[in-house]
Amino acid sequence: MGRSLERASAVVVGVGGLGSASSYYLALAGVGRLGLIDADVVDVSNLQRQVIHSTPDIGRPKVQSAADKLKMVNPNLRLDLYETRLDVSNALSILRPYDVIVDASDNFATRYLLNDACYLLGKPLSYGAVFRFEGQTSLFFPGPGPCLRCLFPQAPAPGSVPTCREAGVLGPVPGLIGCLQALDVCRFLTGRDTLRGRILLYDARLATWDEVGLQRDPRCPVCGDGPRLSGLQRDYGTF
Amino acid sequence: MEVELDSGELKRYNRHLLLPGFGAEGQFRLFRSSVLVVGLGQQGSAAAFYLAAAGVGRLALMEVEDKDEDVVRFPSCRRDLALVGTVRDRLRALNPSVKLEVGQAGDMDGWISKYDVIASCVRSGRWRQELNRSCISHRKPLVMAAVWGWEGQALTVLPGRGPCWNCAVRYDREETLANAGGMMGAVAGAMGILQATEIVKILLGLGKPLTGRSVFFDGLTGRFHQAVCERDPECPVCSGEEGE
Numbered sequence: 001m002g003r004s005l006e007r008a009s010a011v012v013v014g015v016g017g018l019g020s021a022s023s024y025y026l027a028l029a030g031v032g033r034l035g036l037i038d039a040d041v042v043d044v045s046n047l048q049r050q051v052i053h054s055t056p057d058i059g060r061p062k063v064q065s066a067a068d069k070l071k072m073v074n075p076n077l078r079l080d081l082y083e084t085r086l087d088v089s090n091a092l093s094i095l096r097p098y099d100v101i102v103d104a105s106d107n108f109a110t111r112y113l114l115n116d117a118c119y120l121l122g123k124p125l126s127y128g129a130v131f132r133f134e135g136q137t138s139l140f141f142p143g144p145g146p147c148l149r150c151l152f153p154q155a156p157a158p159g160s161v162p163t164c165r166e167a168g169v170l171g172p173v174p175g176l177i178g179c180l181q182a183l184d185v186c187r188f189l190t191g192r193d194t195l196r197g198r199i200l201l202y203d204a205r206l207a208t209w210d211e212v213g214l215q216r217d218p219r220c221p222v223c224g225d226g227p228r229l230s231g232l233q234r235d236y237g238t239f
Numbered sequence: 240m241e242v243e244l245d246s247g248e249l250k251r252y253n254r255h256l257l258l259p260g261f262g263a264e265g266q267f268r269l270f271r272s273s274v275l276v277v278g279l280g281q282q283g284s285a286a287a288f289y290l291a292a293a294g295v296g297r298l299a300l301m302e303v304e305d306k307d308e309d310v311v312r313f314p315s316c317r318r319d320l321a322l323v324g325t326v327r328d329r330l331r332a333l334n335p336s337v338k339l340e341v342g343q344a345g346d347m348d349g350w351i352s353k354y355d356v357i358a359s360c361v362r363s364g365r366w367r368q369e370l371n372r373s374c375i376s377h378r379k380p381l382v383m384a385a386v387w388g389w390e391g392q393a394l395t396v397l398p399g400r401g402p403c404w405n406c407a408v409r410y411d412r413e414e415t416l417a418n419a420g421g422m423m424g425a426v427a428g429a430m431g432i433l434q435a436t437e438i439v440k441i442l443l444g445l446g447k448p449l450t451g452r453s454v455f456f457d458g459l460t461g462r463f464h465q466a467v468c469e470r471d472p473e474c475p476v477c478s479g480e481e482g483e
Contacts, residue, residue, distance in 0.1 A: 021428070021432070024428075025424060025425040025428055028424040028428075029425060030421060045253045045254065047334065048292055048293060049292055049293075050292075051288040051289060051333060053333075054329070054332035054333050055335055132259070133446070165254075167258075168253075168254045168255060168258040168261070169254050170255070171254070171292050171439070172289040172293070172432045172433075172439070175285075175289050175435075176432045176433060179285075179429045179432055180461060182425050183422060183458055187422075187459070190422070193459065194461070195461050200461065204436050204440070205440070205445065206446060206447050207437065207440075207446070207449045207454065209463035211462070
């Protein structure tokens with residue numbers, strides 16, 4: 001069996017619908033150190049699904065609102081709060097201390113930045129994404145593979161894919177995906193079977209869960225046989 | 240149906256209003272609906288949080304398994320956001336417009352008859368059977384999920400329209416492992432959140448309910464699988480119930 005969760009650490013990127021659940025269940029599981037990264041403040045439109053926040057938290061930084069609840073779950077938890085947007089200038093230094101990175105973001109710029117940063121740092125990346133009634137999750141190992149770029153080599157063009165803000169999302173869907181991410185991260189940290197090499201696809205309307213195998217793509221700019229990424233891109237765009 | 244949401248509601252439920260097949264009418268339907276959540280461990284509190292956030296109009300919380308009777312209780316109260324009062328206070332803060340009630344375990348039948356949908360989040364097989372029987376006799380939809388350590392199973396029982404829990408699970412195990420602490424808290428949480436999703440779907444008549452099939456989740460591997468289950472014509476609980 002792997003090491004104890006108390007001595008393990010994870011960082012959750014985004015304390016929204018996915019991060020509300022993943023940070024809660026990581027704290028409940030007993031992970032010793034947890035980083036939270038989010039530049040936003042709580043908005044009333046978040047509360048339909050971001051259950052770690054409450055109505056009196058509207059206007060407060062999300063990382064602080066979440067930290068208050070997580071301390072109640074586990075008073076011994078070491079919490080690091082980053083009230084900032086992750087970008088090319090700060091990503092490597094913020095992510096470096098943690099054993100696993102949890103992608104709970106809502107935009108492609110952050111997803112690709114995280115994938116590349118995890119490659120450069122040699123860290124696993126828990127991937128979670130939701131759209132309307134659907135969600136998906138996997139565990140990426142950028143470098144050894146497979147990773148986000150093996151699945152989708154490039155981010156879609158800005159504006160070509162609608163965001164949750166534009167398309168909507170059924171409240172509990174990000175909760176379930178975030179919860180599954182937390183469980184997967186804990187399995188990784190304790191040396192158990194993970195979602196590495198497979199992606200779980202959930203359709204809430206049909207109540208179906210499908211699993212698709214993922215393989216390292218030899219042409220992947222991160223995991224492939226050709227020349228690999230030597231640093232972060234200059235710019236990941238904005239979505 | 241004429242539906243008017245006020246400006247606060249338009250903002251709060253914006254991500255639902257954008258969804259195809261949901262819209263203001265769906266949100267309004269949630270406002271007028273009621274759900275009884277029985278059992279307030281990790282599973283029941285997760286279900287309650289997502290139902291309250293989604294804007295269900297009336298939400299009742301009922302704890303039926305008292306401390307002495309439990310096989311395993313939570314490892315410590317500090318970690319436990321699940322005691323009725325704590326849950327109620329947090330739910331009120333999350334969404335003040337939800338009408339919260341605390342159900343009386345002594346009158347379970349009476350409470351079941353007053354709600355549109357029942358969520359079973361209890362820990363013991365005996366209570367699951369009890370809820371199944373009561374929901375069948377009151378013809379109330381029951382969204383059931385059971386957690387045994389790392390394993391979860393969920394099934395929606397629509398009385399008269401598919402198998403009941405007794406048809407699907409011939410041998411219901413009493414729980415042997417904690418349903419709350421450590422990593423298994425997330426297994427219970429996943430099942431509770433799944434129940435909230437299925438309840439919203441039933442209230443809105445959206446998508447395909449989890450009836451006539453059970454979903455199984457293995458928290459140790461992260462795998463889901465489904466199994467078709469049929470109504471047992473000899474079932475002592477539901478065989479007398481006719482479809483509508």
